[in-house]
Amino acid sequence: MTFEIFVRLAIAGLTTGAIYSLIAIGFTTIYRSSNILNLAQGEFVMLGGLLTIFFIHRFSLSYLAAGILSVLVVTLIGFLIQRLVIKPLMDQSLLILIMATMGLSVFISGSAALVFGTSPKSLPPIIHVEPVLIISTVRINIQSLIIIGVSVLLIFILYLISHHTFYGKAMEAVSTDRLGAELVGIPRDLIMMISFGASAAIGAIAGICITPIIFTQYNSGAILGLKGFSAAVIGGWGRYSGALTGGILLGLIESLSVGIIPSGYKDAVSFTALLLILYFRPKGILGSRALSESRK
Amino acid sequence: MIRRLYIKRMEVYFIIILGLLPLLFDNILFHHIMVIAGIYAIAALGLSLFMGYAGQISIGHSAFFGIGGYSMAVLTVKYGVSSFFSLMAACFITGLAAFLVGKPVLKLREYFLALATIGLVRIFQVMVTEMGGLTGGIAGIYDIPWFSVFGFRFDTLLKQFYLVWIILYVLFMFTRNLVHSKYGRASIVVAANEDISKTIGINPASLKLKIFILSAVYAGLAGALFASVLTSVSPGSFGLDMSMILVIMVIIGGIGSLSGSVAGAVLLTCLINFISESRQFSLSIFGIILILFLIFLPEGIFRGIGLRWIEIVRTYADDDWRKKLDR
Incomplete structure (x- = not known):
């Protein structure tokens, strides 16, 4: 692996890594408010990408308008999921909640296949500008910079919201003690609905970011969701900084592995990384308060 | 005492009816559905044991199903081993794989276990697709011989029906006895509360691993039978949809109900065949069924x-x- 290839792969890894962090943040947002891990998170990503393509092609909207519209639609779907599926099952065992979100994931991807067809689709690059030149022959696309910038900015905003606002505290209260939170007058359902909507929106943005880079189709949500989850676990479960670190790291590992072993094994590499980290350090690299608390 | 006798008599009637069914309805489609349903039921039985009695979740049983199927296919087609020994070897290989995988993965709980098992399916599919020399890559392996034992070939659907359902019944009786044994009672405690189980002298980690291996072997056996009945395997047929189907079968029958999981397998296989003309709807329908069952008939x-x-x-x-x- 020459230095040039290394830098190229590293840049590609950083870009996909940033998107993985966005997906990871989606998991974290729901988990922090309800202790639910939404297995359908990857479907939000897929829907975000496919809806944008749909709006651009069907209604010939501009890139930005189509993106905003698809984020809105996916947010609405997030609200609906909380109302129709999660709320009636809130008091059931965890096993049942896990399978309900799994069922949701299958249902959404199946319906997406019906609406958008099964062929893989892609978006044109977000922006048509000459790539910035950095090291002699290696170029960075503006697109990569935009994606990394958007991800870091979103994660920072979410961090501020969850740690320094009333809403964030309410979210934490709902997840720690549902009954207690209701007793002090926190609208539990509303808080959970908002966090489902927010995480759907983040997922959709991640989808819009990733569709120009890789092909998206109805069943790519499961894999993307898994990678986001891996990122969240590798960095440290339940932490925004952990999601960012884990995502970038996972992207880099995955991308650089292409230089060493056949690219077909790329998915296996990231899941092996997940299994290894779960075995040797389940808290993740930065550690996780959420996990050590639940293990009491 | 009377109650027990009654159940046994019911069971005998049930077996007789089941044995006569394929003779009464001499219809290829019906035979086919029942053979596939029986195979799914074997895997669902194992998953029901794992989910209901160890209280754990696995969305990765299609990987073990696939390992069984591929072991059978590779051994019979590439190495010419007789199908009976291949079946034994397939069970052994699946058990070994479950042991190697289960030791680290079963340390996890709840969501983490669910997602790790999804990862297993993906890793399995990638490995099978990439190791083309052994597994035929994305196209898979064709012309797997029918199952045969001591020169008797199960070459019609009717013979396969009896083969599959007899194996299923033997496993069913074994599982039922197991559930009512010391291990079964211990595993109910583990499912209810792991920490308490430790205080009364149960080792939850080893018990969970044992049940996991057993349920994986069931899945592997089912996969091997699946390969020999359909005479072909390919990576696409052992994906997450397959795992979902197994989970839905267990849910339809009721988590932890052994006879329920068999019934769930039959019902869902009928449904799969019923909607096979409109395949594109199948995923959405499965998702809806799962969610509706969880909400209204958990x-x-x-x-x-x-x-x-x-x-x-x-x-x-x-x-x-x-x-x-x-x-």
């Missing part, structure tokens, strides 16, 4: 409907009936 189809029925009767019945029901 106890499974039989217990759930039974409980609802009792409720309805209670509401509309007069006092005499209510007393009878309460008793």
